[in-house]
Amino acid sequence: MRRSRRAGAAAAVLAAMVAGAPVAGADSAADRPSKAENAKACEITKPPEGWPDGTSAGFDTNLHHGLDSDWRLHVRPVGTVRAAMVFVDFPNAHAKDNAAPYADTGAYHDFLAPAVDWFRRSSNGRFDLEITPVHRWFRMSRPDADYKLDRDNFTVENQLAYVREAVELADPEVNFRRYDLLYVVPSRNAENIAFSPEFNDYTRTIVADGNVLSNGATYGQDMWFWGYKILNHETGHAISLPESYNATGIGGTHRFVGGWDLMGNILGRAPELMAWNKWKLDWLGRRHVGCVTRDGVTEHWLTPIEVGSSPAGAKKLVVVRTGVYTAWLAELRRALGNDAETICDPGVLVYRLDASIPNGDGSIQVHDAKPMSGRQGPCTELDIGTLGVGAEEPSVFHDAATGVTIEVIWEDETNAVVRVTKGSGA
Numbered sequence: 121m122r123r124s125r126r127a128g129a130a131a132a133v134l135a136a137m138v139a140g141a142p143v144a145g146a147d148s149a150a151d152r153p154s155k156a157e158n159a160k161a162c163e164i165t166k167p168p169e170g171w172p173d174g175t176s177a178g179f180d181t182n183l184h185h186g187l188d189s190d191w192r193l194h195v196r197p198v199g200t201v202r203a204a205m206v207f208v209d210f211p212n213a214h215a216k217d218n219a220a221p222y223a224d225t226g227a228y229h230d231f232l233a234p235a236v237d238w239f240r241r242s243s244n245g246r247f248d249l250e251i252t253p254v255h256r257w258f259r260m261s262r263p264d265a266d267y268k269l270d271r272d273n274f275t276v277e278n279q280l281a282y283v284r285e286a287v288e289l290a291d292p293e294v295n296f297r298r299y300d301l302l303y304v305v306p307s308r309n310a311e312n313i314a315f316s317p318e319f320n321d322y323t324r325t326i327v328a329d330g331n332v333l334s335n336g337a338t339y340g341q342d343m344w345f346w347g348y349k350i351l352n353h354e355t356g357h358a359i360s361l362p363e364s365y366n367a368t369g370i371g372g373t374h375r376f377v378g379g380w381d382l383m384g385n386i387l388g389r390a391p392e393l394m395a396w397n398k399w400k401l402d403w404l405g406r407r408h409v410g411c412v413t414r415d416g417v418t419e420h421w422l423t424p425i426e427v428g429s430s431p432a433g434a435k436k437l438v439v440v441r442t443g444v445y446t447a448w449l450a451e452l453r454r455a456l457g458n459d460a461e462t463i464c465d466p467g468v469l470v471y472r473l474d475a476s477i478p479n480g481d482g483s484i485q486v487h488d489a490k491p492m493s494g495r496q497g498p499c500t501e502l503d504i505g506t507l508g509v510g511a512e513e514p515s516v517f518h519d520a521a522t523g524v525t526i527e528v529i530w531e532d533e534t535n536a537v538v539r540v541t542k543g544s545g546a
Contacts, residue, residue, distance in 0.1 A: 159406035161413045162439035163187050164447060164475050180320060180357075185483040186445075186475040187400050189360035193322055195300050195335050197239075197247040197359040197401050203301035203336065205229055205253040206290045208310075212263040215307040222308040229253040232305075232343070235351035241457050242393055243403040244428060249355070252299070257307070258289040264312040269340065271315055279338055280326070283319060287328050296328035301358055302336035303351070305343075313340040316350050318357035346386045353386045361397055367480025376482045378502030380453075380469060389503050390463040395425045395437035395451040396473060396484065410438040415543035419529070422450070422468065422536045426457030440540055442522040445476040450517075450526050452536045453506065464499035467506025468528050468536050470517045489514045508536075 166186030182193055195201055207225045209215040221227035229251070236249050260267070260282075268278045286304045287296065296302075306313040321334040337354035346353075357363075364377045364384035379388025383397065398404045408430050410420040421434045430436055440448045453459060454466045470487040477483040488505040495501060507528045509515050517526045525541040 157411045157413060159409035159411045159439070162409060162411035162441050162447065164439075164441070164445055164473065166475050167445065180362075180479055182320070182322060183357060183360065183362035183479045184475060185362055185396070185400070185473060185477075189400055191360075193320070193334075194360040195358050197243065197249075197403075199246075200248045200250055201300045202298055203249060203251045203303055203355075204290075204294060204296065204299040205232075205251055205303045205305060206286050206294070207254065207257050207305050207307070208260050208286050208289070209257045209307035210260050210262070210264040210310050212265075213307050213310040215257045215309075218308050225253060225255045225257065228305050228308075229255075232303075232339075232348050232351045234348045235355070238349065238352050238458060239355075241426075242398070243401070246403050247401075249301075251303070254290060254294055256293070258286060260285060260289070264306070264310040267313065269313050269315075269338065274315075274317065276321075279317065279319060280321060280323075283321075283333075283338060284326050287326055287333060291328050294328075296333060297331045299331065299333070300335070301355065302333045304336070304338045306340065308341070308344070311341060313338075315340045315342045316346070316354055318354045320357060349382060349386050349391060353382055356383050356393075359401060361393075361400070362479035362483065364394075364484055365480070366482065374500070374502070376485045377471070378486055378500050378505070379464075380471075380486055380503070381484075389499060390453055390459045392426050392453070392458040394449075394469075394471070394484065396439075396449055396471075398425065399437060404436055408436040410435040412438065412440040412540050412542055415523075416541075418540045418542075420450075420538050420540065422452040422538060424454040424456050424534065425451050426454060426459050434535070438526075438538060438540060439473075440524050440526070440542055442524060445474055446522075447473045448517075448519060448522065448524050448526065449473055450538055450540075454534065462498075464496075465504040465506045467508040467513070468526075468531075468538060469506050470526055487517055489517065 165188040166184040216223050239247050239249050267282045316339040319336045319338055324332045324334050326333045335358035343350045361383050364381050365373050366376050374385050377384035379385045380390050381394045382391040412418050420438045423430050423434045425436050438450045450468055450470050453469050455463045472485050474483055486502055488502055489507050490505055493501050493504055507515055509528055509531050515528045523543050527539045528536055529539050530537040
């Protein structure tokens, strides 16, 4: 949605922010912004005891929204991470029988390859995914249906057996010692390899060339629907990110975050990873985070999460901690970077974190700043749910239960200033 922005002396406003002075409306000493806190105080982790049995759909409890990713189980996405891409076909689905260009392994790699640049943009260059395609077809021993990788029959054990056979077939020609991730891609006519789940093997039982292969993805026919960003989403799990969509399906698959994060809707209108996820992956540091744990008033200068590092004094994320595992968060989204083409409503996005909620159950939920607005063309109601300034733009979020108010008090095309009031009287 287009928004009108308050004109003003941008340089003076931002200089005031850096100096710690109030931007506007501080009428008394009690209203003046407090000194910023160290972001360490907002480093929320998952419950140490984990989650009770019976969480939604049996989803992986090693994937969570706490900042304490376990890099013994997952691949740390900083620096160069190497992935092998292995192509398989089946006795009943020969790759050579596909129409051009899908008889050629190169077509599959080229279809998925744009995911590399997507990660590079998202991480501001901190994550360099290097994919090596093994350009030949490895014939699996059984028809595709026998591997039971359709949604009705899928189990982790079935996936493990499938990956193990693919690795054993490729091992004579591939030195797996040098790879951190493994992608197994089937021939397009293998209709019974139906979908594309992440591969997280915490039993660590597949070893080739002395290297444990325990993270990656097995792709299926749905990759042709989702497009190349299916690789970004499934690799997101390999690098420790949980699902952000509603795994229960009750009330709508995308009711938690709409199209605001690739770990929610792969085809979302603003697919850039939320700033909290970027902090979890170490793509943002403490200097990028404004932290509020104490009652009072603070003001924060936000720059867009889609691009670059923050100038001195600016932040990518504001975390207002409300409990051991909970917080309200605010970040600025603009039509830039991975959000440049289809974002519906540039502005300040507010969302709630509860790191005690399991994977797929709504550990992050976006606040709808424009309730009852309904769908507008390709944009869902939640896709147009940001705060801003100007005509018809809601500027204030308030949660009576936690005493948190977040108000956008100024913005231009590339910046915003938010005022946070925390306390029982907020």
